[in-house]
Amino acid sequence: MSQTFCSAVSHFLSIFVACYKWKNMEALLHYCWKHKMFPLGRLLTEDHREVEVIDPGLHNRHAGPDFFNAKVRIDGTLWVGNVEIHDKASDWYAHGHDHDAAYDNVVLHVCGNIDTIVKTSNGRTPPQMCMTVPRQVADHYQQLISTDHYPPCYQIIPNLSSLTVHSWMSALQTERLEQKTEAIRRRVEQCDGSWEAGYFVTLARNYGFGVNGDAFEAWAKSIPIHAVDHHRDSLFQIEAIFMGQAGLLETEAIPGKYCQQALNEGYFAKLRNEYQYLAHKFSLQPISYHRWKFLRMRPQNFPHIRISQLAKLYYSRKAGLSQLIECTTVKEMEKVLETNVTPYWETHYVFGSESPKNDKHLSPFSLNLLMINTAIPMLFAYGRYRGDDDLCDRAFSLLEELKAENNHIVRMWKECGLEVQNAGDSQALIQLKTEYCDRKDCLRCRFGYEYLKRSDN
Numbered sequence: 001m002s003q004t005f006c007s008a009v010s011h012f013l014s015i016f017v018a019c020y021k022w023k024n025m026e027a028l029l030h031y032c033w034k035h036k037m038f039p040l041g042r043l044l045t046e047d048h049r050e051v052e053v054i055d056p057g058l059h060n061r062h063a064g065p066d067f068f069n070a071k072v073r074i075d076g077t078l079w080v081g082n083v084e085i086h087d088k089a090s091d092w093y094a095h096g097h098d099h100d101a102a103y104d105n106v107v108l109h110v111c112g113n114i115d116t117i118v119k120t121s122n123g124r125t126p127p128q129m130c131m132t133v134p135r136q137v138a139d140h141y142q143q144l145i146s147t148d149h150y151p152p153c154y155q156i157i158p159n160l161s162s163l164t165v166h167s168w169m170s171a172l173q174t175e176r177l178e179q180k181t182e183a184i185r186r187r188v189e190q191c192d193g194s195w196e197a198g199y200f201v202t203l204a205r206n207y208g209f210g211v212n213g214d215a216f217e218a219w220a221k222s223i224p225i226h227a228v229d230h231h232r233d234s235l236f237q238i239e240a241i242f243m244g245q246a247g248l249l250e251t252e253a254i255p256g257k258y259c260q261q262a263l264n265e266g267y268f269a270k271l272r273n274e275y276q277y278l279a280h281k282f283s284l285q286p287i288s289y290h291r292w293k294f295l296r297m298r299p300q301n302f303p304h305i306r307i308s309q310l311a312k313l314y315y316s317r318k319a320g321l322s323q324l325i326e327c328t329t330v331k332e333m334e335k336v337l338e339t340n341v342t343p344y345w346e347t348h349y350v351f352g353s354e355s356p357k358n359d360k361h362l363s364p365f366s367l368n369l370l371m372i373n374t375a376i377p378m379l380f381a382y383g384r385y386r387g388d389d390d391l392c393d394r395a396f397s398l399l400e401e402l403k404a405e406n407n408h409i410v411r412m413w414k415e416c417g418l419e420v421q422n423a424g425d426s427q428a429l430i431q432l433k434t435e436y437c438d439r440k441d442c443l444r445c446r447f448g449y450e451y452l453k454r455s456d457n
Helices: 003-021 025-034 135-146 154-159 162-190 195-207 213-221 225-231 235-245 256-265 267-282 303-316 321-325 330-337 364-386 389-401 408-416 423-437 446-452
Strands: 050-055 067-074 077-088 106-113 128-130 348-350
Touching: 025 077, 025 106, 067 106, 154 408, 154 446, 162 195, 162 364, 162 389, 162 423, 162 446, 195 213, 195 225, 195 303, 195 321, 195 364, 213 303, 225 235, 225 267, 235 267, 235 303, 256 267, 303 348, 321 330, 321 364, 330 364, 330 389, 364 389, 364 423, 389 423, 408 423
Parallel strands: 077 106, 106 128
Antiparallel strands: 050 067, 067 077
């Protein structure tokens, strides 16, 4: 038996053992792609075009392609879009991606084994690249994965001085607000300089609570707020415009088993008829209903519910930018943002599927997130725009009065030994994880600096 063959068998077994422990080969391929751990030599598509991975994209753990907004250069041409990863290329068809418009923007299909050509729902053939797992990655995969959810410097965190921790947390908190300010400024520009419209888009985006954030932002941008203002006295017309612009008044958007019931109830048809009239009046074009995600989502977060809550909030006229700026306490801000659903949605989560009557007010948890991600950044951004230091200082003060978020990032840092007392702390730690740890940018991190200069004695 040749040495080369034995080496190959050993390599295969190391991969097999790792993948057996971590369920399947795709987990390892995802890991390699995410961390750009590619084999030596050139990366090539199946038709021998050279591939350069500039940015692997954002790892998506929900429905849709595996990595969003990746940047790859194929044969000298830069492509920006989504990347899908499979053990075998034929899994594309096994998972039904050829009939799912969410995969039409895939710019590269990465596979451990290319056993077929794939096509999107619009007939496009995305390029495919076979990616082998480097031997050293397979050998050390189990060791790496066991600590992958912690930053490499986590062992020194309990030994850091309070001054080091607090000064870095304060800087990160400011950095995060500045980053959100820039995002808000861009939205205001896209809304022809209207801060009111930019605020509405920002609020809508955060009603997506992460998973549907992009869809909600696109939806809000499709609504001509100044035109809708003419119908603000009619909650029914506002809801018709809001639901219609979301693409949710198309019969194809209703799950098949609920479609007939939705038509029988009558409310769907009334909304659709009203929307068709208003769409003609204002030359409205809805976004595609395919953009909304429902998989592994609590019904309370379904887009129908969130859009109904936004319609009620918009109708109430209490949540405009001027009212927000007047808030000086958390309680006042809560009153401005609190809302519930219109009557139909008290007993429904989607059209045609009746459920027991349920309180669908914004929960305290959701209100807290909206204040952290919308209200306070808007105060800070508008304060920067107006040169009003009092508004900016108020944003910091209110952030430190709010409860800390309780997500996997915050829990990770707590396990590492960091105290999280308020929303200012949790925002700082989210900034640290996403902008430093995930980017392996340890040289710009003060914790990384402490780690690098530590003594092993």
